[in-house]
Amino acid sequence: MAYDKFLNRLKDRYAAVTDGVFAIAMTILVLEIAVPTAADISSGVALNEYFISYLVPSILIYFISFYLVYNFWENTAILFNIKKITYPILTLNMITMAAVCLIPFATGFLFKFYNYTIVNILFSLLILVISLLYILIFILLIRHNFKDYYDKRDEIKTAVHESYEDGIELPNLKLYLKGVTLTLFYLLLAPLISSLISLVFAFISPIASILSFLLTLILVFFIRMKRFGKESSGDLNDDEKEFLADIQESIYGNEQ
Template sequence: MANNKFLNNSNDRHAAVTDGVFAIAMTILVLEFAVPTINDISSGVALNQYFINYLAPSILIYFVSFYIVYNFWENTVILFNFNKISYGILTLNMVTMASVCLIPFGTGFLFKFYHYTNANIFFSLLILIISLLYILLFFLLVKSNFEDYFKNKDLIKTAVQDSYDDGIELTNLKIYMRGVTLTLFYLLLAPVISSLLSLLFAFVSPIASILSFLLTLIMVFIIRTRRFANDKLVELDLTDDEKEFLENIRRSIYGE
């Protein structure tokens, strides 16, 4: 009992640190803007050039980066709804947070060098690595929380093939295959796809590479809209603990 209480307290502290990291990262993004001095801008023509060549692209990059960080924070909130979170997963989360802290630097790097291919490649790779870390966190959490399914995977497959004969419990399989955890996986996959596209577009067009991350916003909206009805899980035979667990994740995804 004492160990569980200590672990829960540790999870709460990690969640608090994680929120703090995101709050600071989102605030630092705006500090990357460099305000020109009067010596740099000495005429209306120079001001127009500054706006076109630096300020306008920087504002676009800022909003894209802000949404990316917000999206990662939102996914982290959902992941912390899993019941079993081991020390290994918490450690991996801290590695992920260390990577998130690099986003303001990557954003500032883009502010100055967005028209260079290497700058866009660096930013895209950074977001891709963080996105893959979230995917890894997801699979570790699913494996930990659905341990019964993985231990009896072969028996469950046999039961499915035999039209659910022999009375083998299938609730964990149903949750894994049809529950809101599948929606969460799709949400985590969205920035992976966006960063891969951004990486490809970096060799073609810097602006297209940056705008590719807006695909995450579109994909998240479509995923939540299309899967909303499926995630009600009214047809599944679940235990009270499983229902509570899934409802917590559902509320985190849909804000209910």
């Protein structure tokens, strides 16, 4: 029990450091866009060339990178909302943060050399590695948190049978849990799918590699917005909310 309290306090410190990493990474992204000097721009033609060949692609790449970093931060926010966490998971999270810190560098590299295949491959591989690390973290979290559920499933079934012996049905609860699960699925797989598609297109066309990120992320954005609208626990009736609370208490125990 003392070790669990220590981990909870440690988790808070890890969460603070993690938020700081993401805040700095998001800020550095825009600083990677180079502003030309007066010596670099000597005419209107040169300024137009700067806008067309550098600034417009850079701003597009910046928004793609920012959205990816935001998506990773959202995954981490979910991670630190889960009560039961282990030290190896916290350590793996810090390894993931080390990879996240490379995103501004890879983005700055992409700003200058977006039309080169190897640079697009580097960026896509980095996003792929971070996505796989997050999937590994969530797999470990599920195994750790639901171990207690499987150990106590007979006790939970008995408690549910005694509390709800009138045979009530919980259709809204099923839809709610399904919606939450699917949204988590999208959150985890969105950058993974984007990076794989971009990696394939990098060998065909560097521009197509970048645009594939954009199109995929736009599609996932609308899917997620639609799903979030269907997952409010406010749609649950009192019996369903009580049932959900009983499940959470059986798995996690009373929060001190």
